[in-house]
């Protein structure tokens with residue numbers, strides 16, 4: 001814990017050695033690229049952009065391409081028509097046809113020019129032969145001066161057998177304008193896309209950092225040792241909310257375990273130190289003061305007894321920890337508790353009789369449930385053990401098992417001192433022993449073990465007043481799926497929802 | 503009896519070997535799995551005391567599995583610091599006959615290993631058990647002492663049967679708890695003693711000599727008192 005970096009920059013986690021300060025910006029830039037939200041937004045923008053560009057390009061190609069091909073076809077047909085006129089009527093026929101066409105060309109989109117071999121205009125609506133047009137039967141797209149305004153045209157030249165030259169064309173100013181409009185639109189669209197992409201990225205990033213960022217800060221605080229932090233939930237039931245809930249559940253469990261660890265270490269400090277210290281002093285004293293072998297032997301035997309007690313505590317602690325870790329659920333099986341209870345009743349009846357205690361037990365003919373026999377045996381044994389231990393000589397101890405549709409209840413009652421109301425919740429903690437119990441044998445771990453076993457079976461231990469004495473009730477659900485049902489259901493529904501989204 | 507001890511901890515091994523020798527057994531000791539497997543496979547032992555975590559590449563579990571795969575049925579008692587329920591289950595599954603966790607009481611180890619070694623030489627299924635003038639008929643479930651019929655509850659019968667099968671050996675409280683009741687926990691009250699003394703009331707009290715003896719710091723033993 002102590003060597004955790006205390007800066008909250010995430011990149012600090014990967015390096016434990018102190019890093020030179022000037023490296024900071026480099027690492028930060030890499031972090032921006034590494035940020036999942038930014039990557040996600042960039043990817044999103046890229047897909048969006050590429051599809052837009054493809055759409056625009058195909059639009060452009062189809063409209064502009066179609067128009068220019070149409071123009072080309074029109075020019076060809078026009079030229080062929082005029083050549084026909086020439087073939088039948090010679091130059092005069094052609095001039096006539098040209099005059100007609102120029103007249104019937106209201107928007108001046110058609111361009112004609114006939115020049116004699118010397119290059120003088122014979123007829124046409126263009127002032128002069130454009131410089132750029134040099135070859136016959138080739139389609140040129142050139143800027144021209146047309147009716148005193150600059151414009152663009154597609155032109156085609158035809159050489160006539162007598163040396164004259166004919167120029168046929170179409171003004172494509174509209175097409176050029178359209179092209180410009182399309183290009184501008186595409187630029188704007190691109191700009192809008194970039195803008196939207198950036199906004200989208202920011203939104204996604206915001207979403208991420210609200211949900212994941214909160215999780216990150218929470219878990220980091222936990223890692224630093226502040227176990228009280230929890231992830232904020234929005235209760236929408238979406239994936240982030242489920243994740244937050246799951247993480248909070250996990251943190252609750254960690255907190256409980258940590259509490260257990262703290263309790264155990266405190267307890268070890270107190271309850272194990274004492275007998276170890278006693279054994280140690282006894283041995284040390286015997287080593288320096290014993291005068292004969294018998295004295296020494298007695299001291300050693302006592303010390304061994306004390307160490308055995310330490311070992312017993314130690315084993316009980318480990319067993320509780322083992323059960324609390326939940327590892328033992330693998331031994332769950334369908335069982336009938338009736339013979340288990342009958343055997344235990346017979347086993348402890350002897351001990352009760354020895355102390356003049358009236359003991360009676362009753363149980364239904366079948367107590368079927370899912371669980372671990374060995375452990376339930378031990379739990380019931382611990383409760384019987386306590387009842388017989390704390391009942392007065394000549395007292396009364398009852399064991400009664402009942403069942404209903406959902407659960408099995410095992411009641412163990414005695415008429416001893418009982419546990420005061422205020423102490424009952426503490427009684428299942430490790431090492432709890434009432435003041436009055438100090439001089440009875442025991443470790444204070446029996447009820448803690450019962451509670452752990454009950455919890456492993458999704459059940460619980462209830463301690464009530466028996467007026468007088470204690471009524472301990474072990475409540476066990478009969479139907480016990482292996483992992484806790486709530487958890488499994490949540491995991492299942494989360495994956496189900498995820499696959500629908502995917 | 504000839505017992506193989508496979509244990510790498512010098513102190514534990516020294517103490518176990520010395521104790522077993524004092525009890526009159528012949529002991530071989532090795533401190534790693536490889537030598538252990540070699541000895542166990544090539545020589546005859548009445549029982550093997552086996553640590554689980556051993557140096558030399560072969561741990562206790564592997565050693566035992568290999569041994570059992572060669573149809574070697576020598577009784578094996580695991581002596582291990584791995585004390586969780588799952589560890590015990592693993593050890594017994596691998597073919598172990600008994601499992602003890604460290605730290606342990608030597609008396610318990612001795613009692614258990616002697617019981618194992620003797621069981622290994624079992625005379626086969628019997629229908630009658632005899633200790634001195636005490637007889638038990640396993641078929642009719644009748645018990646007699648000096649020709650006199652003794653009435654026993656079913657559990658008392660099982661307790662006596664266990665003691666008679668281990669006659670002449672020390673039987674610890676834990677052994678009784680496991681062998682007679684099949685309980686694997688540690689009851690804090692002295693319930694076992696109560697059950698034994700009830701049995702004693704029936705089989706010893708009305709008769710001249712005692713058969714069921716208490717062995718200090720260890721447990722009980724059923725044997726004919728030497729005159």
Ligand SMILES: Nc1ncnc2c1ncn2[C@@H]1O[C@H](COP(=O)(O)OP(=O)(O)O)[C@@H](O)[C@H]1O
Nearest residue numbers: 386390418433434437442443444445446447470
């Ligand atoms: N049946 C009972 N009657 C009175 N007090 C009880 C009873 N059972 C438990 N207690 C109290 O709860 C404490 C914890 O019990 P437990 O965990 O079984 O430890 P232990 O039996 O080793 O003392 C006991 O020391 C005693 O003070």
Ligand SMILES: [Mg+2]
Nearest residue numbers: 386442446447
């Ligand atoms: Mg107790």
